[in-house]
Amino acid sequence: MPAYLILLVALASDCPPYSKGATGGDYYDLEDAKGLNVVETFHFGPQVEALQRGMSGSIGGDIGYTLEHFPNHPRALSAMARLGLRIKKDQAPGARHSVECYFQRAIDFVPKDGAARALFGAYLLSLRRDADAIEQLQAALQVQPGNAAAWYNLGLAKVRQKEWPAALEAAHKAYGLGFPLPGLRQQLKAAREWREAESLDPVVAH
Numbered sequence: 001m002p003a004y005l006i007l008l009v010a011l012a013s014d015c016p017p018y019s020k021g022a023t024g025g026d027y028y029d030l031e032d033a034k035g036l037n038v039v040e041t042f043h044f045g046p047q048v049e050a051l052q053r054g055m056s057g058s059i060g061g062d063i064g065y066t067l068e069h070f071p072n073h074p075r076a077l078s079a080m081a082r083l084g085l086r087i088k089k090d091q092a093p094g095a096r097h098s099v100e101c102y103f104q105r106a107i108d109f110v111p112k113d114g115a116a117r118a119l120f121g122a123y124l125l126s127l128r129r130d131a132d133a134i135e136q137l138q139a140a141l142q143v144q145p146g147n148a149a150a151w152y153n154l155g156l157a158k159v160r161q162k163e164w165p166a167a168l169e170a171a172h173k174a175y176g177l178g179f180p181l182p183g184l185r186q187q188l189k190a191a192r193e194w195r196e197a198e199s200l201d202p203v204v205a206h
Helices: 003-014 032-043 059-069 074-087 099-109 114-126 130-143 148-160 164-176 183-190
Strands: none
Touching: 032 059, 059 074, 059 099, 074 099, 074 114, 099 114, 114 130, 114 148, 130 148, 148 164, 148 183, 164 183
16 A cells, blocks of 8 residues: 555544444434433533543543534533643543544534534634634634634634734624623734724714
């Protein structure tokens, strides 16, 4: 086998695609979600989501089990990302795959899942992989234009790249949708690039 084909096979084996079994599937599909309660009851309780302790073994193992059955489970994806960032490792102990692989499996299974892409973008932003983060956040916003957190994170990425008009536009979108954190606004103010959004209300002459 040619060397480049061996490399491709090796890369594919590092992150095998999700294969739907008898239990699980799309987190948002009502038929698929029939087994969700059982999986969460035994593997993704509040203590696992809060990264305090595992339920059947390690925290990473329980989150991974949840994602093995429901690859686009948003809270489990968020928990896996937070765990990886907390321990500063690509792959958590007990998990079968890397954090990035879990996100890729979710996106490959449901390409139009805006929540999975938004969470992946936030994770990549935390790793300072800004270009990759922007790609995922923009893809998320094409599907979920009302995702305030995705607009906020896109704004942060654009600030890092000093793309001020795009950062300001993202900030106005995020805050217009009610996003509460002031950090993006503060960064734009510190760079003297903050401008208040123009009022869209008509002016009534008296």
